[in-house]
Amino acid sequence: MTKPSATAKQTEEAYESRENWPPYTYRDYPDIKAETYESFMKFLDTENTSGRLMELQPWVSVCDSRCAFCYFPTTASSKVQIGPYLELLKKELGMYAKTKYVKTSYFDEIVLGGGTPSVLGAEQIIDLIDYCKANFNTSKEYFIKVTGSSKTLALPKIKKLAEYGVYQMDMGAQTFDDKLRKAMCLPDSAKDVEEAIKYARKLGLVVCADIMYNLPGQTMESWETTLQKAIELDAEVDCYSLHVDPGTNLEKMIKNGQSPPQGDAEYEKQMFMKAHEMLTKAGYTAVGHDRYSRVEWHMRENCLNGWPWGGILTTGAGCFMGYLQKFSYSNLEDINAYMETVKSGKLPISRLSESTMDDMMRRTMSRLYLRLPVSKKEFKEKFNTTPEKVFPKQIEKLKAEGLLETDENEVRLTKKGELWKGNIAWEFAPQAKA
Incomplete structure (x- = not known):
């Protein structure tokens, strides 16, 4: 059994450790200023002449439980009035839909993100997607994706979404090691995740499974088993290195000795290399940030290939992936502040960057x-x-x-x-x- 430990640094290495985050992400956006907001609104009043197809992302930043490592700005589903939130999410979407820029834009992906938007009922998900389809221009060939967990994606719900026309399920698997799942406070078992993926694939859905490496206490053997299971399940893979963010429950657990630390930089690098080796050998292609896929569509997604001239129109409390050409933004994280701002008729942006x-x-x-x-x-x-x-x-x-x-x-x-x-x-x- 391999344990996290330092190994001799290879002389041909270019850097001491790998950077997992690039510059120009939401982590770098400044707080919104009146003049930047005004500039953004003027931009939205112009025609989109980029020629790029875009992605539309309505976010439902609600979860029924919180994983130990989660840093996303989510709210417990028990504390949210889902109906009023969805109506205000539609209102925000509508504010963008009425602008000249969006009226002259075309979208080839509708991605329901979060959070765990699968906490919604199938009818609520379909109603929200129907609203997007009715108010935004979609390309002749467009795809619908829904993010979820096996705990909130009951098999009948998966079936309804597949019949409706959802193309892809993004499943937060993280690991197929039940001991690690329990330590990371994941809400379901490895068997639950496996069953949901198998059923979705049986219905013809593409499934993209998020899996993570360098979890505290994760051995190389455990990591290889998770990789092999994802391959056997015929899933596409988003393969992330765990970053322990300040303020997360996991950070507190490590500080208090309730959790072992992560492996060192060399161990993390070896885990990345093992994933790259196993997945490419199994016929996957490395695509985008951290994805390994065999789906031709993933190779030509416009939200990816259009960077930085395309666009992701992101909406909802806590969303942080929005970019429209030179503007990048994230929304208010507090769901109540978000709802009050949308009620007032103002875009609920908290951070906004205008690139030179x-x-x-x-x-x-x-x-x-x-x-x-x-x-x-x-x-x-x-x-x-x-x-x-x-x-x-x-x-x-x-x-x-x-x-x-x-x-x-x-x-x-x-x-x-x-x-x-x-x-x-x-x-x-x-x-x-x-």
């Missing part, structure tokens, strides 16, 4: 973190210059270390760079991490 041209060039280079190439032609069209002219030192350094390669068309990761994609993205940040 310099920011947009740097964000374009963060496509590398998404395992996407940077097109020199598009860079020239957008900025009237080339990546090499703007970032000569960074590109030369990364090429010399074997992490990037370039040709006349693009800048892209090498096979070695795949391991360090987060670190590579930080090389192009205003203040690169050491």
Whole structure:
């Protein structure tokens, strides 16, 4: 049984540890200012000429229980009046739908996120998606995704959603080790998760299972078993390294000695490499942030491939993935404050960033973190210059270390760079991490 421990640092390693988060995420957005909000509203009054398809995300940031590691701004379902919340969520969606920008936009994905939106009844989920379909332009080929857990996705509910036309279930599996599930306060058993995934696949749904590595006390053997189970269940995989955020129950448990610590940086890296090896050997392709998929649609999702010029229109209390070209935003986390703000007729944004041209060039280079190439032609069209002219030192350094390669068309990761994609993205940040 392998235990978390330091191992000898390989001389060919480019960095001491892997960065799992890139720059320009919701963690970096400033608090909203009146002038930025005004600028955003003016932007929404313009036509969308980007030519990019977008993703629509209504969030139901409600859960029936809280996992030990969870840092998401969620509210217990017992403390929320779901009906009034859904009506105000529709009102927020409607405020965006009436803008010129959104009226001239097309969406190829409707993603019900959260939280655990599967706490809703099937009829409530269908009603919310129907509202989105009636008020937003969808492309000829569009897909509906619903996030959930096996505890709140009873088999009859899965069947109703499949019959309605839901394409994909995003399932928070995390681990198939019941000992770890109990330690992380996960609400269901590994068998429950397995049964839900099997049933959804039997109905023809794509299932994307979230699984996590470097959980406290997680052995390499346990991690390999979870990976193998996901492969056997014919699920696509979102493969995340656990980050213990300040203020979470898990952080308190580790400090109080109620939980063992995580493995060190080297152990975490070995777990990533094991996942990459097993999943690619099983026929999966590494896509986007942390996904491994065999679904052709995942390779061409516009919300991913359009970065940073496309858009994710995110709504609901606590949502934090919103971006519309140079604007990035997150909403009020407190569900009551969210509801009161929407009632007043104002967009419930709490953090809002307006990127400068310099920011947009740097964000374009963060496509590398998404395992996407940077097109020199598009860079020239957008900025009237080339990546090499703007970032000569960074590109030369990364090429010399074997992490990037370039040709006349693009800048892209090498096979070695795949391991360090987060670190590579930080090389192009205003203040690169050491």
